[in-house]
Amino acid sequence: MKLLINILGIGLCSAFFSAVANAHHSAVQFDFRNTVLVEGKVIEARFVNPHMHLVLQVTDEKGTREIQFEGHSRNNMARQGLRPDLFAVGDNITIRIAPMHNGEDGGYVTAVRGPDGTEVGNVSGAD
Amino acid sequence: MYKFKSGKRLSSLTVVVMSGLVTSLCLPVLAQDTTRPDFSGAWSTFRNTDGRASAMPVGELKLTPQATRARADYLSVTEGTDISHGNSCVGYGMPASMLGSGGYPMEIIQRDDQLFVIYEAYNEIRRIYLGEEAGDPGNFFPERNGYSTAHWEGDRLIVDTTRLKTQVDSRYPHSNQATIREVYYLDEPLDDGTRVLAAELTMTDPLWLEAPYVNVKRWQEMSDYHVMTYECTEPLWYDEMTALYEEAGLEMIQE
Numbered sequence: 001m002k003l004l005i006n007i008l009g010i011g012l013c014s015a016f017f018s019a020v021a022n023a024h025h026s027a028v029q030f031d032f033r034n035t036v037l038v039e040g041k042v043i044e045a046r047f048v049n050p051h052m053h054l055v056l057q058v059t060d061e062k063g064t065r066e067i068q069f070e071g072h073s074r075n076n077m078a079r080q081g082l083r084p085d086l087f088a089v090g091d092n093i094t095i096r097i098a099p100m101h102n103g104e105d106g107g108y109v110t111a112v113r114g115p116d117g118t119e120v121g122n123v124s125g126a127d
Numbered sequence: 128m129y130k131f132k133s134g135k136r137l138s139s140l141t142v143v144v145m146s147g148l149v150t151s152l153c154l155p156v157l158a159q160d161t162t163r164p165d166f167s168g169a170w171s172t173f174r175n176t177d178g179r180a181s182a183m184p185v186g187e188l189k190l191t192p193q194a195t196r197a198r199a200d201y202l203s204v205t206e207g208t209d210i211s212h213g214n215s216c217v218g219y220g221m222p223a224s225m226l227g228s229g230g231y232p233m234e235i236i237q238r239d240d241q242l243f244v245i246y247e248a249y250n251e252i253r254r255i256y257l258g259e260e261a262g263d264p265g266n267f268f269p270e271r272n273g274y275s276t277a278h279w280e281g282d283r284l285i286v287d288t289t290r291l292k293t294q295v296d297s298r299y300p301h302s303n304q305a306t307i308r309e310v311y312y313l314d315e316p317l318d319d320g321t322r323v324l325a326a327e328l329t330m331t332d333p334l335w336l337e338a339p340y341v342n343v344k345r346w347q348e349m350s351d352y353h354v355m356t357y358e359c360t361e362p363l364w365y366d367e368m369t370a371l372y373e374e375a376g377l378e379m380i381q382e
Contacts, residue, residue, distance in 0.1 A: 048361075049358060051214075073357075
């Protein structure tokens, strides 16, 4: 399990979507100035509005555990190219998140790379 | 000379005068129709050509002490939580639906007697009634988006909204006494011809605002853009149903 942390400037997309996140509820717990890539096995995925909900089984230096993530709305993800068959429960995927400010597990999903390499949003670079 | 079937005759002068009268009555109507723009289309927050969304207009909101207390009470029980109208799939309501709507696009469908404004977020729909379609607002129950009637003044659509509910959960808090006027018009198009829609908003509230709140919102037409449906409440129902099934020890079959 790899956990990569890339410090990135505030890109246009993240700024926009952080505004969207703020529109629904406070997103102060998420650090939109940073980007973290997380790989894991899909335990649960709900692409819904106003925010997606994702549970991944992640293994890293802290061990193996299930981590819950929040993310963009289904509509925003769909605009970035999300299709219902991008991945399924049990698949290994990579997500790009804005991590928690307090360093705890979790974060705000802004992009996803499916098991076949298809990316929704820009997983590995700035938006 | 002109002769009716009854045999009565009209002088040429009479005909000329009558023709002039009819023309003078009809021309303004015809001219008015041709000056009315069609706002129908999909609109996104103004971005100009650099792709950057213009900042959500905020303006200066001068709340009365009563409004300040109400807003503080709301924030005291919701700040730092996941509780919000949005997470309960409740739309923004006016004026937030028009000014922001979470950055999502909107679609306008224009008819002579009604405009439908469909904000993608939460599938919020405003019906703006014109002419004889416009009823007495007093006959309608208050809603978060109020009751909107409109009339044309040249190429500008004047929309008046009343029957609003008190909203402490809005970034533009107001009481149920608030009224909102919006003036819609097509602004200067972009260099590439893209249409730009503007709306000047004035919200007045004798209870919660020390002074009228004024703002201007701009959108640009998105020819390659589609406003999508926004399913939000179904997951809440799904969760509720799942809990019921689990409590009953049954297997739920619904995807």
